[in-house]
Amino acid sequence: MSRLVEDVEERVAGIATGVRHVRARVADAARAAGRDPAEVTLVAVGKTHAPALLGAALDAGVTDLGENRVEELVAKRHALADHPGPVRWHMVGRLRTRAANQALDRDVLVHSLDRRRLVDRFERLGAEHDVVQPVLVQVNVGDDPAKGGCGLHEVDELVAYAREQPHLTVEGLMTVPPMPPDGTAAGAAARPHFARLRELRDRLGLEQLSMGMSADLEAAVAEGATLVRVGTAVFGARGDAPWEPVAGGPHAL
Ligand SMILES: *Cc1c(COP(=O)(O)O)cnc(C)c1O
Numbered sequence: 001m002s003r004l005v006e007d008v009e010e011r012v013a014g015i016a017t018g019v020r021h022v023r024a025r026v027a028d029a030a031r032a033a034g035r036d037p038a039e040v041t042l043v044a045v046g047k048t049h050a051p052a053l054l055g056a057a058l059d060a061g062v063t064d065l066g067e068n069r070v071e072e073l074v075a076k077r078h079a080l081a082d083h084p085g086p087v088r089w090h091m092v093g094r095l096r097t098r099a100a101n102q103a104l105d106r107d108v109l110v111h112s113l114d115r116r117r118l119v120d121r122f123e124r125l126g127a128e129h130d131v132v133q134p135v136l137v138q139v140n141v142g143d144d145p146a147k148g149g150c151g152l153h154e155v156d157e158l159v160a161y162a163r164e165q166p167h168l169t170v171e172g173l174m175t176v177p178p179m180p181p182d183g184t185a186a187g188a189a190a191r192p193h194f195a196r197l198r199e200l201r202d203r204l205g206l207e208q209l210s211m212g213m214s215a216d217l218e219a220a221v222a223e224g225a226t227l228v229r230v231g232t233a234v235f236g237a238r239g240d241a242p243w244e245p246v247a248g249g250p251h252a253l
Contacts, residue, residue: 011236012056018234019044019060022217026228029221040221043090043210045231047072048242051079057234058083066111066229068093070102075245092174092210092229094148097121104131111136111174111210111229114150119162126167133167136174136210139200141193144178152196159204172208172226173201177216187219194223 019042027037045066046054054065054076065080065087067073073091080087089108100121103110113119113135122133137159140149150158155173162170175197180189194211201209201224212220214233221228232238 008052011053012059014236015053015056015234016060018236019057019062022230022233023061025217025233026221029218033222035221035224040225041227042234043092043227043229044234045090045092045213045229046076046235047093047231048238049235050243051076053235055080055083058085058087062234064088064090064227066090066092066231070095070099071245072243073108074102090227090229101125104129104133106131106134109134109136109171111227112138112148113158113162113168113170114138114148116158116161119158119165119168123165123167126165131167132169134169134171135162136172136208137162137170138174138176139197141175141196141200142178147176147178149175152200155200156204159206170206172206172210173197173204174210174227176213177211186215190216191219191223194220194225198224 022042026040026042030037030040041064042062043064043066044057044062047068070091073089077089090111091103091108092111095103095112095118097117100118104125110133126133137155138149139155140147140151159170162168175193177190177193180186197211198209208226209224210227210229212225212228214230217228217230
C-alpha cells in the first residue's frame with residue numbers, strides 16, 4: 001500500500017474517533033448543565049481538509065459541515081454531492097459582499113452576517129433567485145479587533161433590519177470569543193462572552209446560538225449553545241499543506 005493511502009486510512013480512522021470524542025464531550029457538558037445533548041448540533045468545520053476527509057466525518061454520523069471560505073464550501077459541496085444522506089452546510093467565516101451569491105442557498109446557514117450591506121445583497125439575490133436565506137448575525141461580543149462580527153451596540157439594529165427583509169430569515173446569533181490571555185483556560189475566558197450572547201439571543205427572541213470550538217465547547221454548551229463549530233478536535237491539526245479547490249491539485253483526494 002502506498003504511503004499516501006496509509007496516511008489517508010489513518011486519518012479517516014482518526015476522524016471517526018474525533019467525532020466520538022467530541023460527541024461525548026458535548027453530551028457530558030449538556031448533562032452537567034441539565035440540557036438534552038440532542039439540543040446541540042455538531043458542525044464539523046473542515047477548512048483546509050480534503051473533501052474525502054469531510055466524507056469520513058459524514059460516514060461517522062456528522063450531518064452538518066462548516067467552512068470559513070466560501071470558495072472552499074462550494075468546491076467541497078460539489079465534491080460531496082453524491083454522498084448519501086442530507087448534509088447541511090454552514091458558512092462560518094467572513095463573507096465578502098461580492099461573494100454572497102456563492103453562499104446563497106436555503107441549505108446553507110450563513111453564520112457571519114455582520115453588516116447592512118450584506119443584508120442588502122442577500123435580499124436582492126434572494127428576490128432574484130427566489131431564495132429565503134437562513135442567517136445568523138455574528139456579534140463581536142469581546143470587542144476584539146481580530147474577530148469578525150458587528151459590535152454589541154449594533155446588534156439590535158442589524159437584527160431588526162435583517163428581519164424586515166422577506167428573503168432573509170434570522171435564526172440566531174454567532175460569536176467567536178477573543179483568544180484567551182496567556183495562562184487562562186479557553187473555556188473560562190470564553191464563558192462570560194458566551195453568556196453575553198445567550199442574553200442577547202433571549203432578549204431578541206431568537207433560537208440558535210452558534211458558539212464553542214474545539215478548545216471551549218464545554219463552556220459554550222453550558223451557556224446554551226445549539227450549534228458548536230468544531231474543527232481540530234474532529235479532523236486533527238490543520239497542516240501546512242491546506243487542500244485547495246483546484247481540480248487535480250496535489251492535495252486533491
Ligand atoms: C476554524 C473555525 C472553527 C473551528 O475551530 P477549531 O478550534 O479548529 O475547533 C470554528 N469557527 C470558525 C468561525 C472557524 O473559522
